[in-house]
Amino acid sequence: MITKITHTCVYVLNQDSAYDFYVNKLGFKVHTDAPMGPGARWLTVTPPEQPELEITLFLVAEGGMFDTETVASMTALIKKGTLVQPYLHAMI
Numbered sequence: 001m002i003t004k005i006t007h008t009c010v011y012v013l014n015q016d017s018a019y020d021f022y023v024n025k026l027g028f029k030v031h032t033d034a035p036m037g038p039g040a041r042w043l044t045v046t047p048p049e050q051p052e053l054e055i056t057l058f059l060v061a062e063g064g065m066f067d068t069e070t071v072a073s074m075t076a077l078i079k080k081g082t083l084v085q086p087y088l089h090a091m092i
Contacts, residue, residue, distance in 0.1 A: 009056045013078055015043050018057040028055075040064070 012018040022028040028045040031054050036042050043057045060066060060074045077083035 006052055007054045007056065009058045011060050011074060011078060011083060012057050013060055013075060015041060015057055015059050019043060022057065
């Protein structure tokens with residue numbers, strides 16, 4: 001039985017917008033913001049009352065683990081709201 005979660009991932013289309021929403025609007029704290037090569041970064045945030053939970057704001061972009069077709073599919077799902085990008089819906 002799962003009794004605790006410490007890491008989860010939210011797929012985002014723009015890490016800067018996600019950062020702004022989670023940090024400046026929700027008050028989350030940045031845990032890690034590290035460059036991961038050209039145009040990529042590892043960005044995680046934590047809720048202020050639950051610092052042991054790390055949420056990775058994972059950019060959906062070509063390269064690494066996503067090919068062109070996968071990026072197109074995931075982008076369509078995020079924009080549709082099926083693969084939710086929470087900050088996008090909160091700003092509409």
